[in-house]
Amino acid sequence: MRAARCTTYGPPADLTVEDVPDLEPGPGQVLVRVRAAAVNFPDVLLVANRYQVPAPLPFTPGSEFAGVIEALGPGVEGPPVGSPVAGAVLTGAFAEQVVVPVSGLRQVPEGLDLVHAAAFHVTYATAYHSLVTVGQGAEGEWAAVLGAAGGVGSAAVDIATRLGMRVVAAASSEERLATARKLGAVAGVDYLGEDLKLRLRELTGGGAHLAIDPVGGRHAEAALRGLRRGGRFVTVGYADGEIPRIPLNLVLLKDLVVRGFEIRTVRQYAPDAVAEADRVLARLVREGMRPLVSRVHSLSxxxxxxxxxxERRTTGKVVLDLRR
Structure with a gap:
């Protein structure tokens, strides 16, 4: 099979595409023929050896995929061979085959093709849990979303709007804000040219109730300052490359709540919330929600x-189509 390979830590340009041996599923595992794999910022960090969890060399990067079941390992009774599935792994998705525990697979929501299915679960589940499970966002509240045209950001704008929240999108250009407005944002802030703190307060009549931040860097503190008293700030990731340091006196003075969300462990500590997220997201897909896929590439x-x-040159999600 063909697979992308990382043999030395560094920039993406150092990756190669090679022929490697086909995979075999072990006990409790499933072999999936990958049809599409989404590109996420943590994949970049893993290739550069800057992620929280290192990947030993050599390895195949890629975490989010969709495809069809090709074989079942010993002890696995289903789903049947040929079933369309989606899933996530730490590494291994940028290949024509991936082996995963059967518990790591999910049904493809009705209405999604495999390219959109590959781009859906990680970002939309992250966005939902950040907004609802952790952020406790409610209908009618103001939600500020940083990086609003990126993968998690665009998903957060989409979901929050469909759940009745009023979204202020924050992004680095008017073009990216236009993308967020198409997804339902009612207002936008170009945080490279405007004062994010002041604009959030102006646009929301005193401050947002909730801020979702997958970007980090210097804009995190400004978003925190743009919350109203008792507001909630959810840190999701650091696409800016800088982990922010928040002065805790800001939290004290305005009775703010700062929480974090990380997708890898949510099934372990909040299974009921995961089931509820799956139910709500499936309903929203049936009602027409689709992930924003801006570019589709071949594995090569x-x-x-x-x-x-x-380099943050994209909007929404980028997907590799392994059938090309």
Whole structure:
């Protein structure tokens, strides 16, 4: 099979696409023929050895995929061979085959093709849990979303709008804000040219109730300052490359809540919330919700796809189509 390979830590340009041995599922595992794999910012960090969890060399990057079941390992009774599925792994998705525990697979929501299915679960589940499970966002509240045209950001704008929240999108250009407005944002702030704190307070009549931040860097503190008293700030990731340091006196003075969300462990500590998220997201898909896929590449273009994500030149999600 063909697979992208990382043999030395560094920039995406160092990746190669090679022929490697086919995989075999072990006990409790499923072999999936990958049809599409989404590119996420943590993939960039893993290739550069800057992620929280290191990947030993050599490895195949890629975490989010969709495909069809090709074989079942010993002890696995279903789903049947040929079933469309989606899933997530730490590494291994940028290949024509991936082996995963059967518990790590999910049904493809009705209405999604495999390209959109590959781009759906990680970002939309992250966005939902950040907004609702952790952020406790409610209908009618003001939600500020940073990086509002990126993968998690665009999903958060989409979901929050469909759940009745009023979204203020924050992004780095008017073009990216226009993307967020198409997804339902009622207002936007260009945080490279405007004062994010002041604009959030102006647009929301005193401050947002909730801020979702997958970007980090210097804009995190401004978003925190743009919350109203008792507001909630959810840190989701650090696409800016800088982990912010928040003065705790801001939290004290305005009785703010700061929480974090990380997708890898949510099934372990909040299974009921995961089931509820799956139910709500499936309903929203039936009602027409689709992830924003801005670019589709072949596997041979994996280095370019990762570079575009690393340099934040994309909106929504970038997907590798393994059938090309």
């Amino acid at each position: 273009d994996v280095a370019d796809a990762l570079t575009d994500v690393a």
